[in-house]
Amino acid sequence: MRIKVDAEKCEGHSRCYSLAPELVDVDDLGNAFELNDGEVPPELEDRARLIVDNCPEFAILITEE
Amino acid sequence: MTDTRNPVEDLAGDYDIFDPGYVTDPVPAWAELRGRCPIAHTERWGGSWLPTRYDDVQALAKMVPELSSANPGPIVVDVPEELRRPEREGYNGASPISADPPEQTWTRRALLPHFTPRAIAPQREFTKVLCNELIDGLIENGGCDGAVDYAQQIPPRVIAHKLGVSGDMVDDFIEWVRGVLELGLTRPELRVKYGDIIRDFFAAEVIDRRQNPRDDLITALCQTEVDGELLPDEVVIGMCNLQLVAGIDTTWSSIGSALWHFSTHEDDRRRMADADDDLWDTAIEELLRFYSPVTMARTVMEPVEIGGVCLGVGDKVLMNFPGANHDPEVFDYPDTVILDRQRNRHIAFGAGIHRCAGSNLARMEMEVSLRTWFERIPEFTLTDPGAVTWAGGQVRGPRTLPLAFG
Numbered sequence: 001m002r003i004k005v006d007a008e009k010c011e012g013h014s015r016c017y018s019l020a021p022e023l024v025d026v027d028d029l030g031n032a033f034e035l036n037d038g039e040v041p042p043e044l045e046d047r048a049r050l051i052v053d054n055c056p057e058f059a060i061l062i063t064e065e
Numbered sequence: 066m067t068d069t070r071n072p073v074e075d076l077a078g079d080y081d082i083f084d085p086g087y088v089t090d091p092v093p094a095w096a097e098l099r100g101r102c103p104i105a106h107t108e109r110w111g112g113s114w115l116p117t118r119y120d121d122v123q124a125l126a127k128m129v130p131e132l133s134s135a136n137p138g139p140i141v142v143d144v145p146e147e148l149r150r151p152e153r154e155g156y157n158g159a160s161p162i163s164a165d166p167p168e169q170t171w172t173r174r175a176l177l178p179h180f181t182p183r184a185i186a187p188q189r190e191f192t193k194v195l196c197n198e199l200i201d202g203l204i205e206n207g208g209c210d211g212a213v214d215y216a217q218q219i220p221p222r223v224i225a226h227k228l229g230v231s232g233d234m235v236d237d238f239i240e241w242v243r244g245v246l247e248l249g250l251t252r253p254e255l256r257v258k259y260g261d262i263i264r265d266f267f268a269a270e271v272i273d274r275r276q277n278p279r280d281d282l283i284t285a286l287c288q289t290e291v292d293g294e295l296l297p298d299e300v301v302i303g304m305c306n307l308q309l310v311a312g313i314d315t316t317w318s319s320i321g322s323a324l325w326h327f328s329t330h331e332d333d334r335r336r337m338a339d340a341d342d343d344l345w346d347t348a349i350e351e352l353l354r355f356y357s358p359v360t361m362a363r364t365v366m367e368p369v370e371i372g373g374v375c376l377g378v379g380d381k382v383l384m385n386f387p388g389a390n391h392d393p394e395v396f397d398y399p400d401t402v403i404l405d406r407q408r409n410r411h412i413a414f415g416a417g418i419h420r421c422a423g424s425n426l427a428r429m430e431m432e433v434s435l436r437t438w439f440e441r442i443p444e445f446t447l448t449d450p451g452a453v454t455w456a457g458g459q460v461r462g463p464r465t466l467p468l469a470f471g
């Protein structure tokens with residue numbers, strides 16, 4: 001699985017970071033970016049779906065299942 | 066102004082956000098409106114529009130510059146011309162919440178680095194110690210007012226600590242903020258009076274920090290440069306004003322609502338008494354969704370057609386984030402608290418460029434205050450449902466909450 005944060009949509013809520021700091025980090029404004037080129041280890045796939053489903057800006061996408 | 070003693074006969078054209086029934090439980094009104102008039106209108110309290118669908122609130126939150134935030138405080142009655150302080154409004158008022166781009170953009174960039182998850186981390190230990198001290202002081206009594214003795218005591222002290230002002234000022238901060246956001250909503254002269262008190266207080270603090278820099282947020286803002294120039298005093302004072310007005314009764318309302326929920330929903334209380342980290346993660350977000358405290362407002366700058374209505378220039382739109390978070394099109398079983406809810410794109414902190422700057426701090430305060438409470442007081446109940454009082458309007462939450470322990 002692979003995820004991608006859409007920087008145009010992200011407004012820095014940082015909810016993804018609070019739920020899955022293994023998958024995303026945030027910059028000085030709270031805006032998120034994916035770690036490890038967005039690659040999601042198998043044991044964190046549920047977490048990845050959780051951050052997708054909790055983003056209020058619809059800014060995180062699963063680009064590869 | 067409409068006589069508010071008139072009972073509401075038709076929500077779609079005459080809702081009243083100060084109606085006691087609406088303040089206590091607005092969920093039925095939102096459900097009715099979503100079904101037959103998703104963007105309602107009222108002439109009460111200066112006139113406003115009330116969207117109730119998630120998609121409409123999301124769309125409105127992103128309408129910049131069609132909708133302006135430059136006068137965001139008064140979700141209801143405007144301040145009369147003779148009481149206005151134009152030099153203390155707009156981006157001087159409480160940036161970035163009171164600004165539109167371009168000023169909103171640079172003031173937000175100046176403030177946000179102080180509220181990232183890492184930047185607020187030092188407040189976590191302070192908050193935990195504080196919560197334990199508060200509980201030390203009340204646990205032997207066998208009960209307390211969960212709103213006044215606990216929830217209300219936490220955010221003012223955390224904000225004071227972050228700003229770098231004396232914790233002894235907490236009672237004053239509470240009075241000032243309630244003066245602006247509660248009493249002042251329907252009484253503009255009080256809003257102006259307490260707004261002046263807050264600004265005068267921070268004006269003195271800013272003068273002090275320019276001369277005696279310290280390791281605190283006021284100093285950091287005083288030293289912040291934008292395009293090679295220090296932030297003007299008026300902007301720093303406005304930002305401090307924002308910390309107080311937006312950072313105190315919002316979060317105490319969320320903590321109080323959560324205590325109300327667990328004191329009246331025994332199954333959920335028992336579940337949280339044994340909760341693991343994963344359940345706390347989702348539970349905090351679910352409580353934020355269900356009991357979203359904050360309704361903001363925008364002013365229409367260009368005509369907008371949305372949801373079957375046309376918003377005219379000068380109209381007020383209430384940013385009904387709490388109502389959006391109960392939309393069944395987006396949330397399964399929206400009117401039930403589901404502590405392990407997985408799909409939860411709630412907008413309790415708003416959406417778009419004005420999303421709450423302090424959201425990470427608020428989330429931490431909620432988590433630490435509730436976890437500490439549950440560690441010390443896992444069993445508690447509401448003693449007298451009739452004694453519970455709620456404040457509403459711009460910020461909704463319990464103001465009296467009699468609890469018994471054990």
